Amino acid sequence: MTSYFPSIQSFYSREVVSEESHDSSSPAKAGDGFTPSEVEAVTKPLSRRFRPSRHYDVCPIAELQTGPHNYEITGRLVKLYCNASECQPLLGQRITFWATAISAGNQAEIGHIPLCSVATTIYPGRNGATHIQFHVDEPGSEEYRSLRCPLEMSVEQHSQLPGLMTLKSFLAGGYDIGAGKILVCVRSIGPRRSVTSKKKEAVLDLVEVGIYDDTAHCVLKLWQDKISSARPWIPNHTVLLISQPWCGSNDRTNRRIEVSIGYSSMVEVDPDYPEAAWLRHKIQDMAKKESVIVPFPADTWDxxxxxxxxxxxxxxxxxxxxxxxxxxxxxxxxxxxxxxxxxxxxxxxxxxxxxxxxxxxxxxxxxxxxxxxxxxxxxxxxxxxxxxxxxxxxxxxxxxxxxxxxxxxxxxxxxxxxxxxxxxxxxxxxxxxxxxxxxxxxxxxxxxxxxxxxxxxxxxxxxxxxxxxxxxxxxxxxxxx
Missing domain, CATH: 2.40.50.140 (Nucleic acid-binding proteins)
Structure with missing residues (x-):
């Protein structure tokens, strides 16, 4: 008596074509056994809705423990490195990811990133246990205003951030302090252009963002994958808290007037704490004085x-x-x-x-x-x-x-x-x-x-x-x- 072994095709259901939609004059197209939804789930894993098959504990990042555990973690992006793709993450974007294990970050995984001591790995493809979701929040909504408290700051006390300095002090020599921070407002967003890098021997995309506070102004250079983050920024309104920014000198004048995001830098967009609110109010007053043209207030007088x-x-x-x-x-x-x-x-x-x-x-x-x-x-x-x-x-x-x-x-x-x-x-x-x-x-x-x-x-x-x-x-x- 021969034993029966199921074939691979028996695991896939056949598509049933209705007689109304079938045209006898046209030849039938043979399928590969996968439905369109299954193909999209593999080629675009982030587009599918995640349905967890197990229980995940909602946990803040500060309370994560190393080892195998199912965690649901929500936060905001402060640093990223990625290739150009259909899903382009943005600095300051709210994300949620589901992880099954937390490891103690080693030098190869986290390098010299400040305040980062643990790491995890996400496989949003066929592995149904881990996933990541990028949220697009409506401006002004409760989700948009959430998770804005800066790192190293107590929510109750609103204490002074360590290493925070004015932009003028940073450009005058504060960049030598490894743990320095600057709180600046976006002044202008320049056009996207291509620059030939002699060091990397490649053509790189660049956007120059004008930043300033009440003491000085300079240029923030965004390269490659950071460029998309500047799209939702609003001049004279968006506030950036940049930790450990890299400061470069102008080739012609040798003055340190260019700031960029280095390997150890972190960017927090629109942080919610008193210093940021004061700067935004101060900048709006300065913008009224420095504005090129102010619209006439209609319907104010007869x-x-x-x-x-x-x-x-x-x-x-x-x-x-x-x-x-x-x-x-x-x-x-x-x-x-x-x-x-x-x-x-x-x-x-x-x-x-x-x-x-x-x-x-x-x-x-x-x-x-x-x-x-x-x-x-x-x-x-x-x-x-x-x-x-x-x-x-x-x-x-x-x-x-x-x-x-x-x-x-x-x-x-x-x-x-x-x-x-x-x-x-x-x-x-x-x-x-x-x-x-x-x-x-x-x-x-x-x-x-x-x-x-x-x-x-x-x-x-x-x-x-x-x-x-x-x-x-x-x-x-x-x-x-």
Missing amino acids: LQLAMHGSNRTLYTLAEIEDQVRNQDPARNFTGKLNVVVLEMNLMDHWRRASTYCTECCGIPLYANRLTAICKNCEAQRGLSLNPRLLGSFLDESGMISGKKLIWNGDAWNQFLFGAAAKKSPVGYEQGTTVEQSWQNIAASNTDSLRDLESQLLYSRVTLTFGWSLELGRLCILGVEW
Whole structure:
């Protein structure tokens, strides 16, 4: 009597093709025995939903014990090395992984990574016992705000981080301290470009991220697999806590102004503790002062009432300063200013091709036309007149810089063309829209712009202004000649 041994094909179920979908005229395609879901589970193991076949204990990283044990661990990425793939992890991303054993990290596994004493291995393929999941949290959600407390800091005490220094101190020599940390804010994100490395004899991708705090600014270089992490960062908002950053010198000036992520570096994105909240608030105040252009706050004032209403007050610059500094500033107010145009920079900015400007990705955009393309996101942006075209205004009590003023679009028209609308060297007619008048300026020649600048210089004008408590700026609502 012969014994029966099952074949390999008997372990796989055959696909049953319905008679409706089967076409007798077309030849049948032989399968390999695997369903599409089984193929995807092997080729894309991270895309499948993990269904644990055993119990896993949820455990924080600080309480892990070496040896065989089923752990479910959730944390955030602070360091990574990986090849380009469909699943690109990001610094600061929340991850969850299921491990079956924890080992004491040796020199080959963890090297000189600070605060790292244990290691584990994940096989998210056919091994159903271990798995890793990369979470994509909605900004502002509870999951997005979780797990943000910095390393080496007690949640209850909020003590000072050891080794934390200002960016200025770090660049001045603090990089020699092995355990140094810097807390910085993202200032700008540059375009992605390729650089030929003579040392590695290869072409590497590079993105330069501008970083700064209240003491200094420099460039953070992101190479290869770190580049994708900068995509969700927001200029003047995202805060980075970098432990043991690498500091390099510029080849031309030999000054240490370039920071990058080294082998022992760790990056914590948007840490949640008082120093980071203070820096973000400080940076936002600095950004208001250094911003290329501030949008006009619409729907804040009734423009017709402010310009032609019965309650109109004529101020001097000194009286406005006293009103803002010494009296109750907890309200917006309007008034009028009678000033002399002391300085105009129209021709200077025309020669520099910076008559119009805006900001995109934290990078200023300048041009002598109404549109420009951002070099970082390659999006076309509309530009506005550069407030730095106006040098300064003067009255009998003081002087104010024109670049600090926020102009309404109609106020620009009234200022540039209201003095001599009939004999204006730049084409202008009554009722011309703001965009049309700005296009007329962009299409003007040098002689016309020079004549316009000379007409405005040393002329006396009445400005209707509104004080914005939120912006801390004077906003020009209208102009009268």
